[in-house]
Amino acid sequence: MDRHVVGFVDVLRRSGIAVALGSTLDFGRALAEVGAGTRSGVYWAGRATLVRCPEDVSTYDEAFERHWMGGQVGFVEAAEQPTITLLLDVPEDAEVPPVEDGAADSDGDHISVRWSRTEILASRDFADCTADELAELHDLMGSLRLFGATRKCRRLRPAAHRGRPDLRRTVRAALRTGGEPIHRAFSEPGVRPRRLVLLLDVSGSMEPYARALIRFLHAAMVGRRDVEAFALGTRLTRLTRELSTRDPDAALARAAVAVTDWSGGTRLGDGLRVFNDRWGVPGMARGATVVILSDGWDRGEPSVMEEQMGRLHRVAHQVVWVNPLKASPGYAPIARGMAAALPHVDRFVEGHSLDSLRSLAKVLAD
Amino acid sequence: MTGPIDIRAVDSVDGVVSALAAQDYLADEGLATAIFLALRLRRPLLLEGEAGVGKTEVAKALAAWSGGDLIRLQCYEGLDASQAVYEWDYSRQLLHLRAVEAVGVAAGSEVSDITDELYAERFLVRRPLLRSLSSVDGIPPVLLIDEVDRADDEFEAFLLEILSDYAITVPELGTFTAEVPPIVVITSNRTRDVHDALKRRCFYHWVQHPGVEREVEILRVRAPHVPAALAHDVAVVAAELRDMGLYKPPGISETIDWAEALVLIGVDDLDESAFETTIGALLKYREDQDRLRSRGFGDLVGLLRGA
Numbered sequence: 001m002d003r004h005v006v007g008f009v010d011v012l013r014r015s016g017i018a019v020a021l022g023s024t025l026d027f028g029r030a031l032a033e034v035g036a037g038t039r040s041g042v043y044w045a046g047r048a049t050l051v052r053c054p055e056d057v058s059t060y061d062e063a064f065e066r067h068w069m070g071g072q073v074g075f076v077e078a079a080e081q082p083t084i085t086l087l088l089d090v091p092e093d094a095e096v097p098p099v100e101d102g103a104a105d106s107d108g109d110h111i112s113v114r115w116s117r118t119e120i121l122a123s124r125d126f127a128d129c130t131a132d133e134l135a136e137l138h139d140l141m142g143s144l145r146l147f148g149a150t151r152k153c154r155r156l157r158p159a160a161h162r163g164r165p166d167l168r169r170t171v172r173a174a175l176r177t178g179g180e181p182i183h184r185a186f187s188e189p190g191v192r193p194r195r196l197v198l199l200l201d202v203s204g205s206m207e208p209y210a211r212a213l214i215r216f217l218h219a220a221m222v223g224r225r226d227v228e229a230f231a232l233g234t235r236l237t238r239l240t241r242e243l244s245t246r247d248p249d250a251a252l253a254r255a256a257v258a259v260t261d262w263s264g265g266t267r268l269g270d271g272l273r274v275f276n277d278r279w280g281v282p283g284m285a286r287g288a289t290v291v292i293l294s295d296g297w298d299r300g301e302p303s304v305m306e307e308q309m310g311r312l313h314r315v316a317h318q319v320v321w322v323n324p325l326k327a328s329p330g331y332a333p334i335a336r337g338m339a340a341a342l343p344h345v346d347r348f349v350e351g352h353s354l355d356s357l358r359s360l361a362k363v364l365a366d
Numbered sequence: 367m368t369g370p371i372d373i374r375a376v377d378s379v380d381g382v383v384s385a386l387a388a389q390d391y392l393a394d395e396g397l398a399t400a401i402f403l404a405l406r407l408r409r410p411l412l413l414e415g416e417a418g419v420g421k422t423e424v425a426k427a428l429a430a431w432s433g434g435d436l437i438r439l440q441c442y443e444g445l446d447a448s449q450a451v452y453e454w455d456y457s458r459q460l461l462h463l464r465a466v467e468a469v470g471v472a473a474g475s476e477v478s479d480i481t482d483e484l485y486a487e488r489f490l491v492r493r494p495l496l497r498s499l500s501s502v503d504g505i506p507p508v509l510l511i512d513e514v515d516r517a518d519d520e521f522e523a524f525l526l527e528i529l530s531d532y533a534i535t536v537p538e539l540g541t542f543t544a545e546v547p548p549i550v551v552i553t554s555n556r557t558r559d560v561h562d563a564l565k566r567r568c569f570y571h572w573v574q575h576p577g578v579e580r581e582v583e584i585l586r587v588r589a590p591h592v593p594a595a596l597a598h599d600v601a602v603v604a605a606e607l608r609d610m611g612l613y614k615p616p617g618i619s620e621t622i623d624w625a626e627a628l629v630l631i632g633v634d635d636l637d638e639s640a641f642e643t644t645i646g647a648l649l650k651y652r653e654d655q656d657r658l659r660s661r662g663f664g665d666l667v668g669l670l671r672g673a
Contacts, residue, residue: 020566026407030569033406034379034399041379044399048569052562054414057572155444167456168448171463171484179463179480277613282417283515283557307653311613 001036002028004068009050011067017056023049042068125352126324127208134212137354138248141219151194151287151317156187163188194289194317195226196364199275201294202233202259203266209324209352210262213293216357218243218251228284232271232294233261238279266297268337269304276311286315289364293322293351296338305337309344319344322351322360370433370505373549374405390587391420391427392580400571401428410529410550412565415573417555418617425510425551432549435507439494441517447524451534453491459484485538495525496534499544509548514564515557522561529567576618578605584618585625592625599636599670600625604648606669610661612654624648636670638663 009024030045043064051060129137158166169185177183198217202210217229221243229239242254256262279285290312298305313319321341325331327350333339342348347363350356376382382398382405393401401424404411413421429436439450466480498509514522528534532544552568554560576584581601585592592600600621608615616624624647633640641663649655658666 020562022566026409026569029407030403033403040395041399044379044396045403047396048400048403048571051572052565052570053559054572153444155446167460168454171454171456171459174460174463175481175484179467181460181463277611279557281613282555311653 001031005031008046008063008067011063012050012060015059015063017051017059017063019050039068124354125327126212127352129212134215137212138215138219140354141216141357150191152189153192155190155192157190159186159188162186193224193226194287195228195284196220196224197280197285197288197290197316198227198229199272199290199292199294200229200231200239201266201268201292202231202262202264203268203297204263205266205297206295206324207263209293209295213324213351214243214252214255215248216293218248218255221251222246228279230275230279231255231259231261232266232268232275233259234264234267234271235261236271236274236278237261265299266337267300268294268296268298269300269302269308269340272308272312273304276308280312281315285312287317289318289320290316291320291322291360291364292341293324295323295325296321296333296335296341298335298337298340300337302336302340306340306344309341313344313346318346320347320349320360320363321345322349324350324352326350327352327356370503371431372505373428373432374408376402376405378402385431386427387587389427389430391423392576392584392587393424394576394580397424397571397573400569404569405549407569408547410552410568412552412554412560412568412570413573414554414556414560414570416575416615416617418619419573419575420618421553421573422510422512425508425512425553428549428551429508432505432508434502434505434549436510437494437498437507437548438510438512440512441514441521443516443518445517445521449493450521450524451493451495451528452536453493454485455489455491459489462489487539490536490539495528496542498548498550499532499534499542501544501546501548504546506544506546506548509550511550511552513555514552514560515554519561522564526561526564526567529564575605575608575615578602581605581618581621585622588622589625589629592629593634596628596634596636597625600628602670603636603666606666607648607658610657612649612657613651614649614654616648620648620650637667641666 005024005028009019009027012019026049027046030049031042034041034045036042046064047057047060051057124133126134126137156164156166158169163186166185166187169187170181170183173183173185174181198220200210200213200217202214206213214231217239221227221229221240227240229243231237231239237259239255239258242258243251245251245254276285280290309319321338323333323338326333326348333342333348349360349363351360373385376385379395379398379402382402383393383395386393386398386401400411400413403409411424413424415421425438426436462484463480466483494509498507501507511525514525529550532547533541535541552560552564575581578598578601581604582594582597585597585601586594589597604616604621604624624644627644627647628636628640631640631643633644641658645655645658649658
């Protein structure tokens with residue numbers, strides 16, 4: 001039996017479900033309790049111990065079928081196993097940064113010597129940048145810090161002479177003065193940054209910008225906590241986990257693997273709907289600052305866009321729309337999706353260059 | 367039920383199903399297995415699922431079954447140790463200080479004596495997590511940690527510590543250890559991901575909306591005065607609505623409310639006007655109600671008649 005347990009866990013791991021060693025042991029114990037006599041007993045024992053989110057259920061079902069129900073126990077097709085092949089998605093990203101990084105590591109002051117070049121780069125439109133310049137910009141973005149709006153939280157912090165009396169500290173202090181509460185302590189609500197939710201449009205029309213802006217997403221995630229990131233294309237992909245590693249190259253490579261619809265079509269309204277249903281309205285966007293980075297081209301119905309933006313706007317603290325096209329001369333927000341969304345946007349800003357992202361950081365701070 | 371019983375001694379998944387059924391909670395095999403394992407292997411049970419699928423009810427049913435206390439900790443942003451674990455009763459401590467001052471100084475008592483007096487158990491206010499460590503006659507309480515996704519992650523880390531050894535240290539008093547670990551049920555609406563470390567410690571079940579037949583059974587049990595035919599219609603409509611991709615599909619509690627509302631206003635047969643007057647019990651977003659109206663109540667009525 002133990003062999004079967006380990007074998008099944010092995011199949012699950014190869015199918016992409018992360019199973020901790022402890023969970024394998026739990027599964028073994030669970031089988032001993034439930035008994036391995038019936039199919040459903042084994043199935044549910046595994047579900048309760050090995051699966052930890054609903055997204056993994058279908059993978060589990062397949063693996064279960066394959067391993068226990070006499071399917072070819074022949075182990076998972078080699079074709080889908082190595083993630084490395086998928087790196088093909090990002091040849092530029094994968095190749096360029098290491099070179100750049102090496103340079104920055106070995107002679108760090110190099111960057112400050114090229115100060116004027118930095119200035120030029122900062123105002124350069126992302127669409128006109130070469131891959132080298134983009135990589136360099138990414139380093140610069142690393143220095144951007146997003147502090148977003150704050151809100152009062154329920155956690156109290158010590159205060160000078162205002163707020164609520166803090167009895168805990170008062171009693172402590174009274175002990176030092178022989179039981180006489182001479183020094184009275186106070187506390188007041190602390191402040192926390194509001195959650196920041198970043199939605200990046202990765203559709204075809206955003207192509208020149210999306211590659212630079214995803215670096216911006218990563219920089220935003222590294223700088224602080226409580227940031228969520230998503231890619232919006234023909235479907236919605238949550239990138240929070242992928243981007244939350246500090247190493248920028250690893251983060252971008254993982255994000256590129258996760259997003260399967262780079263430069264595809266745009267269903268902005270539908271993507272927002274999925275976001276609202278699944279994440280935003282139940283809690284993630286509530287009281288949060290939501291930043292949408294998109295040119296507003298949407299092939300779906302404008303009414304869907306309008307409705308979903310309305311929902312988002314009603315729960316969010318602030319909705320900021322960053323449109324890289326806004327800086328181009330003569331731009332008017334006439335793309336249907338953009339026009340439908342605008343009434344539900346608190347701030348409409350440009351985002352075509354590093355400078356504009358810097359001013360975005362300022363916008364978010366106040 | 368006569369007196370508390372040790373529900374950890376339950377011997378099979380079916381035993382869990384029938385015992386919960388006796389408490390008016392109908393669990394499917396998946397949920398029952400997860401509960402069975404959590405009981406037998408003394409682990410917390412983590413239930414995730416949409417709002418209104420009956421996650422919290424599981425804990426209530428378990429408490430009713432065992433006859434133990436139900437201790438509920440409702441999580442919220444900023445929840446901290448003083449509300450979740452313990453706190454000193456500062457006002458009484460201060461009063462005590464004044465009293466000591468009045469009589470004690472003459473008696474020549476030392477500061478360290480006063481400290482010992484102040485941090486004695488009688489000034490300790492036990493919050494849910496600390497309370498859950500004490501059992502009565504070997505029957506552990508059921509600890510319900512509700513909507514853990516609303517608390518911040520610091521709290522989760524803290525919870526992890528307590529759930530691993532079921533012991534809490536109060537620096538001034540010493541360590542409280544549970545003789546019998548409590549039966550722990552944690553629920554989450556999944557507005558954010560619960561940390562993996564916490565998930566690893568628990569048995570996990572994703573609670574889904576019930577199918578039509580099960581929902582009819584649930585309605586019959588929870589709202590016995592609803593006629594069988596009406597209960598069936600209500601369940602069919604609820605299942606249909608859950609497939610419409612609404613913002614907030616009706617949960618079980620809403621279908622029960624709706625069925626009761628229908629009975630209350632004297633509807634035996636669902637028709638369009640019955641929909642119109644009671645829809646607020648079922649759908650709580652204007653957009654959802656509008657979508658149903660634009661589809662036409664007649665369409666749903668037709669569905670029932672056809673079935």
